[in-house]
Amino acid sequence: MSDAQAQLLVMFIKAAAIYGGLLGCAALMTLAERKFSAWMQYRIGPNRVGPWGLLQPLADGVKFIFKEEVTPDGASPWIFRLAPLMAAVPAMLTVAVVPIGGEFQLFGVTTQLSITNLDIGALYVLAIGGLGVYGVILGGWASNSKYSLLGGLRASAQMISYELALILGILSIVAISGSLDLLQIVEGQKGTFLGFLPDWNLFKQPLAFVLFVVATFAETNRHPFDFAECEPELVGGFHTEYSSMKFALFFLGEYCAMIVMACLTVTLFLGGHAVPYWADAPWWIEAGAFSAKAGFFLFLFIWVRWTLPRFRFDQLMHLGWKVFLPLSLFNLFVTGAVISL
Amino acid sequence: MVIVKRKILSLWERLYLPEVLRGLSITFRKMFEPRVTRQYPEEGLPTDGVTRGQPRLVVKDDGNIACVSCGLCEAACPAYAITIDGQETDRFIEREPERFDIDMLRCILCGFCEEACPKDAIYMSNELELADYTREALAYDMEKLKRPASAMRERMDYVKKINDRW
Ligand code: SF4
Ligand code: SF4
Numbered sequence: 407m408s409d410a411q412a413q414l415l416v417m418f419i420k421a422a423a424i425y426g427g428l429l430g431c432a433a434l435m436t437l438a439e440r441k442f443s444a445w446m447q448y449r450i451g452p453n454r455v456g457p458w459g460l461l462q463p464l465a466d467g468v469k470f471i472f473k474e475e476v477t478p479d480g481a482s483p484w485i486f487r488l489a490p491l492m493a494a495v496p497a498m499l500t501v502a503v504v505p506i507g508g509e510f511q512l513f514g515v516t517t518q519l520s521i522t523n524l525d526i527g528a529l530y531v532l533a534i535g536g537l538g539v540y541g542v543i544l545g546g547w548a549s550n551s552k553y554s555l556l557g558g559l560r561a562s563a564q565m566i567s568y569e570l571a572l573i574l575g576i577l578s579i580v581a582i583s584g585s586l587d588l589l590q591i592v593e594g595q596k597g598t599f600l601g602f603l604p605d606w607n608l609f610k611q612p613l614a615f616v617l618f619v620v621a622t623f624a625e626t627n628r629h630p631f632d633f634a635e636c637e638p639e640l641v642g643g644f645h646t647e648y649s650s651m652k653f654a655l656f657f658l659g660e661y662c663a664m665i666v667m668a669c670l671t672v673t674l675f676l677g678g679h680a681v682p683y684w685a686d687a688p689w690w691i692e693a694g695a696f697s698a699k700a701g702f703f704l705f706l707f708i709w710v711r712w713t714l715p716r717f718r719f720d721q722l723m724h725l726g727w728k729v730f731l732p733l734s735l736f737n738l739f740v741t742g743a744v745i746s747l
Numbered sequence: 748m749v750i751v752k753r754k755i756l757s758l759w760e761r762l763y764l765p766e767v768l769r770g771l772s773i774t775f776r777k778m779f780e781p782r783v784t785r786q787y788p789e790e791g792l793p794t795d796g797v798t799r800g801q802p803r804l805v806v807k808d809d810g811n812i813a814c815v816s817c818g819l820c821e822a823a824c825p826a827y828a829i830t831i832d833g834q835e836t837d838r839f840i841e842r843e844p845e846r847f848d849i850d851m852l853r854c855i856l857c858g859f860c861e862e863a864c865p866k867d868a869i870y871m872s873n874e875l876e877l878a879d880y881t882r883e884a885l886a887y888d889m890e891k892l893k894r895p896a897s898a899m900r901e902r903m904d905y906v907k908k909i910n911d912r913w
Contacts, residue, residue: 445778
């Protein structure tokens, strides 16, 4: 096997493994969501399909495929079909640059456990991730339904407002690590801080961390900011008119976005795949550490959803523009001042 | 008109995040508390004497039912679920039903038949489940309605007790 062939093969294997992992995780998240919500409410949750209900996502998938597809009268046919894809695909694309583990050898090729490593990884994530909102808006608009349209509009307003906080959070990390390359950002978080803490950006940028985490909730349309869906007043929001696999795609997109956001939070603030106090850990331990950290944030998404009541839309906007934006700007300003001193 | 006074929140509460953490800690603790779910088909529903399930005919210890086919239950039934044809018998009670049908799909489990019966022949059992593939299968005849007195004892004692109060 020539070198180029080996590299191509390794590329394919990595892509298959990471995308398989992502979709598998998204499926498992639907189960975890139901399990954890059940436990928090003294219930048991799905336990009929397979051991502990592990095959439930599969059963749900089969059910979705066999459901009737309804396209409402007056819906814009192509956009209506395209929107679920536009919601799901960007979320999946962003995972390509997340460094999941360190270097390892496969077929004589030394490679990194991430599909690719762009030197503008942070920018790529923001640019592609931002596209996800199109799926939601177009889906709402193309359905020819007032509820869907309102849901789509709300989602767009919300995502744009909170993307600001998100970007400013990333900016302050970029400022202290001096690179847009996610791998560089992770490398910069190895070692210790103040002698005993792991050198994670979380400890250097606590305010940015809190703002970023809250903004990820708004970005992924999760409780307590789920205004794109809002079952009580908009009958399900942008996906009111969607059924069958198209509906499932929206959910796949939402869960993939959650996973990507969790990975991003870990990469930016919790040292990514860096294992605290063990600088040269083997790649599989690093990947395990990364999964554990990301798993915690995924659990946080579910945990918060089943704990907090929803905001009101005006409260959300108030929080986004009058609290988050000034605080993020302030944080960035202080960061810049400290760095330049 | 109701005037709702808003609670004045302290700064700590208005910061929101500490209260969020408090809420999260509560839900986290709840995850480890005992479950209240009843695994229904495997775990039966709890029943006792008060349970008013489907009406059944009580088979006495001598193997007969006490019904004299007086038709009072048939007349009392608001859903017209009961159909009775009587016939003579050599037993001391002289009359017994030749046919005693209850259409379980019509029965509304009201318990009027139990109250109407002068011979304590029909009681509401603790059987709550009713499912089959055809309507015909759910029109129960006398054989399907018979239950030994031992199975109905709890309900019979309970009815006797509440009747004694009057
Ligand atoms: S329980 Fe009510 S409805 Fe049912 S058979 Fe008796 S009287 Fe009729
Ligand atoms: S009221 Fe009692 S005795 Fe009379 S027909 Fe009905 S079950 Fe038989």
